[in-house]
Amino acid sequence: MSGLIVPLIVCGGAGTRLWPASRDGRPKQFLTLFGSHSSFQETIKRVSDPSLFDKPMVITNTAYRFVVRDQLAELGLEADVLLESTRRDSGPAILAGAAFARMLNPQSVVLALAADHVVQDQSAFTVSCRSGLAAARDEFILTFGVTPDGPSTEYGYILPGERIAADVRTAAKFVEKPDAELAARCAAEGYLWNSGNFMFRADTLLAEYARFDPDTVAAVTSAVTNAAADLEFLALDPASFERARPTSIDYAVMEKTSRAAVVEVAWGWSDVGSWRAVWELSPKDGDGNVAKGSAVFEDARNCTVATEKALVALEGVEDLVVVATDDAVLVSRNRQPGGMKRLVGSVRKAAPQLAENHLRVDRPWGSYQSLDIGDRHQVKRIVVKPGGRLSRQQHHHRAEHWVVVRGIALVTINDTETLVHENESIYVPIGAVHRMANPGKIALELIEVQTGSYLGEDDIIRIEDDYRRE
Structure with a gap:
């Protein structure tokens, strides 16, 4: 043995x-x-x-x-x-x-x-x-x-x-x-x-x-x-x-x-079961405050701030937790949890997507993040890892316009392959069978503009996929 x-x-x-x-x-x-x-x-x-x-x-x-x-x-x-x-x-x-x-x-x-x-x-x-x-x-x-x-x-x-x-x-x-x-x-x-x-x-x-x-x-x-x-x-x-x-x-x-x-x-x-536990385990300033991201404290004590981008400034408060992501903000007392389960349950009812996913969604080939969405348009930032390749797919309700801002994209539309470099763009019509890959050695970053009558993720017909997703 x-x-x-x-x-x-x-x-x-x-x-x-x-x-x-x-x-x-x-x-x-x-x-x-x-x-x-x-x-x-x-x-x-x-x-x-x-x-x-x-x-x-x-x-x-x-x-x-x-x-x-x-x-x-x-x-x-x-x-x-x-x-x-x-x-x-x-x-x-x-x-x-x-x-x-x-x-x-x-x-x-x-x-x-x-x-x-x-x-x-x-x-x-x-x-x-x-x-x-x-x-x-x-x-x-x-x-x-x-x-x-x-x-x-x-x-x-x-x-x-x-x-x-x-x-x-x-x-x-x-x-x-x-x-x-x-x-x-x-x-x-x-x-x-x-x-x-x-x-x-x-x-x-x-x-x-x-x-x-x-x-x-x-x-x-x-x-x-x-x-x-x-x-x-x-x-x-x-x-x-x-x-x-x-x-x-x-x-x-x-x-x-x-x-x-x-x-x-x-x-x-x-077991890091609460934001209170995060506060307890984190280094603090002289007033007991914890900052993860950009934070300013003035006459504030024993507070926790976790922010992805926005500056969070606290003044004249004690024992607060402020967590700011791109699409949600939590303000709570810095104490042992009791109401978080109930709160998240309420969030699921009011805005279920905020309990399920971040604006940035991970995929096996990289990630995408929604930047703006309207009735007939959506703008996304897409990042594809070196060697990554999206599924061969088509959409019945939307067209897509891709603008490369970093790296090189190998784009296939129907049977035509095109290399798209930085500051170049390509258009994918509604119904076209298409695929995008990153043949380079650095991450491929692009802006995708979708237009059409329906922009949901379930309008993806996968024809071939390296990652065996349905």
Whole structure:
């Protein structure tokens, strides 16, 4: 049996607690909230020591596969990427990783990590993994418990029981996210926060899961066994995976099994579940203010500003969060979250697109951003990566005019190919079969002007696509 730990990075969620920066189309695990890398990238880097960790697995939603690919490439790292056709919560996601690891080695020790968490002490993290390894091999299913720095209603709690090893104890009791009174009592009585990260032997988790929900284990195992290659990814069989019961790994296994254990950790851990957490983790000025982007503070204290372009100026206020994107502004109190879920629910009703996508939309070939839209026109900024190519397509309701502002575009209209250079343009009539590619070594940037009776993204008839999109 290999002595290496197999990391499993779970990053299929679409968290909105950091709205409007985090949205369904690009959730928080892929944002650069701290430093130059996303929390997904930092998580991958955390398990890149080849003396302790094997090649990682990533399980993510099909919609995020190209973001995962690009962010791995930025680090020069590789992973086996499993694709969920639909979200089934952490239970089936982690189960799929265990089933995949078991195919490679039944007794593989898997380390399941959430992709959107922050760990400030890498060396302490590594020590905890080594500390729990023997217990995992002995068929305990470990979770990592964080010593609370005070009562919190945002986390579940674990009561440590009998000691198994130096830093490992049985898990005597689990408490779901409590109210304030119970949270205070748990913190006072030595409970630990449940970090939502786990270590286990692949065959052990599958056997324990099957005791409580054999139908889900059968469905997920079938999804892995019948998975199909999708470019460089492995797509879980959709029909099988959709039969899995959607639930968290805590509900499915941890709160029921007699094999649960907890490793007490001090990593400088946070699940970054609120803008308050971003404030706590960020460097501050002398008045406790945090600025991500262009901000000015005058007689302001303990405020957080995150802005993409616009200057945000705060005067005479305290404990505020102001988040300004190109299309939305959040103003909130800088405190533990309570109303964000309700707020985002209201946004979904009032303007659903603002909860789903940013103005800039990522595509496997690059990105586009809407700059202006009217009844019969839309203006977009399009960026195509070197070597990237859009699908061969046509539109029934709109024409397009492309103006190249940087790089070179290879444009095919019907059967005619044309190289379009900087400061040149080309017209694509309604109904013409067309394609655009970037044959150069720098990013291609262009302005697209659409005109027509209907400008929706569903007026795209894809005839041929390098990325196998429908």
